[in-house]
Amino acid sequence: MKVFAALVRKEEQALFTSPIAYVVLTVFLLLMGYSFCLTLFMTHVSDLVHLFFQIFVMFLLTIPVITMRLVAEERNLRTLETLLSAPVSETQIVLAKYVASLSLVVLMLVLSLSYAIVLAIFGEPDWGPIYSGYLGLLLLGAALVAAGLTASCIARNQVVAALLSLSIFLLLWIIDQFGYILPDPFNALVVNLSLSVHFKPFVTGSLYLSDAGYFISIALLGIFLSVWALARR
C-alpha cells in the first residue's frame, strides 16, 4: 500500500507540475461559468441539466489531454525503464496513474459545485437530479480516464494517444445515431454502446443499474487493457 501511495503521489506531482492540469482547469471553469450564467439568465430555472450536458462534452474534449501523457510520455522518455527496474507491478503503475488522473476530474467536478451552491443560495433547486447528475459525471469521468489511459498505453506518441482517445470518445458519443439505420438486433446493440444514451437518465434524476454498469464496465475494461498493454512491452 505504501508503494501504491508513493506511485499515486508521484503521478499527481507529475500532473500538477505540468501546465496541462492548470490549462484544463482554467478552460473548464471559464466555459462552464459562462454557460451556467447564460443558461440561468435566459431560462430563470434553478437546475443544472444544461450544465451537466456541457460538462459531458467538456469531458470528451479534455480527458484525452489529461491522459495522453500518462504512459506514452514515460515510454518515449524511457523513464518507464527506470520505474520498472523497481519491484512494482504493472497493475500498481496503471492503477496509480488512473487514480491520479481521476483525481483531477474529481477536482473539476468539485469546483463546479460552486454553481449548485449559487442555485441553493438564490433559488430552490430539486437536489435529486443534481446528485444523480454528479454521480453520472463521476462515472463518465471514470470510464473516459480508463479509456484514455489505454490509448496512452498503446500509442508511443502523446499526440497519437490524444487523437486515438478523442476518436473513441466521439465515436461512442454519436454511435447511437447509427442504430437508426441498422437492422434488429444490431440497432439495440449499437444504441447501448452510446455514452450519451447511458448518461441522459442520470441528468434527469433516473438511476438505472444498467447505466452505472455500462460506465463501470468501460472503466474496468480500460484498466485491464492498460495493464495488458503495459505488460506486453
Add this chain to the structure above:
Amino acid sequence: MTDASGPVLELAGPRPAPIIEADRLVKRYGPRVALRGVSFTIAPREVVGLLGPNGSGKSTLLRLITGYLAPSGGTARVDGLDVVSESIEVRRRVGYVPEDAPLYEWMRVSEFLDFMARIKGLGGVAARCAASGVAEQLALGPVMRLLIGKLSRGYRQRVAIAQALLCDPRVLIFDEPTNALDAFQVVAVRELIRSLAGSRTILVASHVLSEIEKVASRVMILVEGRLLTDDALREVKGPSRLRLRVGGESQQVVACLRSVPGVAAAVCNERGTYLITAEPGQNIAPGVAASVSRMGLPLEELATVAPDLESVFLDLAARQALPDRVAA
C-alpha cells in the same frame, strides 16, 4: 618437510552457485531477432563486462535480466529466481542503471531518490535515510535540491547510479555507464564502479572496449545477438598469433595457408592482412614463411602478435560478420 610426490589436494571449495544464469535466451522484435540463444553464468561478486558494437543486443540482454522485457525463448535466473515468473523478486535483488540515465526531469534529486526508495519498499524515515546514504556515497549533496533536468550529464549519471544502489542490491547492472560523459566524468564513473565491486556482482555493458577492459575481470563479447565468448580475457592470455601481410589474391593466400600444418584459423582483418591462429603447441611461423615463398607471393610482413582484447574482439567480430573470410 612435505611430501612433494603425494596426491594433489583440492584446496578450492565447491564453486558457488551462479547469481545470474542465462540459458539459450532468445528475443525477437517482430521479424527482427535481437538475441539468438545466449547462454552464460555469472558467479557472485564477479565484475563482468559485456562488450559489443552498437545494435548487438547488449541492452536487450540487460533488459531481459532485469525483468523489464520478457524473453521470446530460453530462460534467465537471478539468484535462482526466474526473471519472468518471479520478476518482482528479481527486481528487489537488482540495481539497474539504464543507458543515458532516463530520469524524471521535473523532480528534485532528493524527491527522486526518496520516491525510488519508497517504491523499493522502504518506509518514510528508512526511505529518507537510504536516500541520504546513497547521496553521500555518490557526493550528490550539492545538487540534492536541484531539479534533475538542470543537472549536468555527470551528475545525472550519478543520480541514476544512486537510485540503483538504494536497498543495497546484490547485483548491479550498468548499461553504457560512460556514454556521452567527458574524460573526467568517465574516470569518476569508472572509479565508482570499481569501488562498488567486491561486495556485489556487477555486469557492465559497453561498446567502448577500453572502458570494459579497465573495470571487468571477465569480458563477454556479443555480436549480432550471439555471444561469441564468455571470457575474452582468457583468449587474451591464450597463445599468440601471427600477423601476415602479403600481396596476391585472397584465394591464393587461403590455399597457401591451408597447405601449412598446424594452422587452426585465419581471418582477413583488412585488405591483405591476415591474423593466423595456430593449433595448441604448434610453431607455424617457419611453415607459413616457406609456403608463402613457395607460392611466389610478395611477403610484406610476418610477425608474432601477442593478443590483446582489441584483437580478440576484432577477430571474433570478423568471424561472426564475415564467416566466408575465415580461411582455415
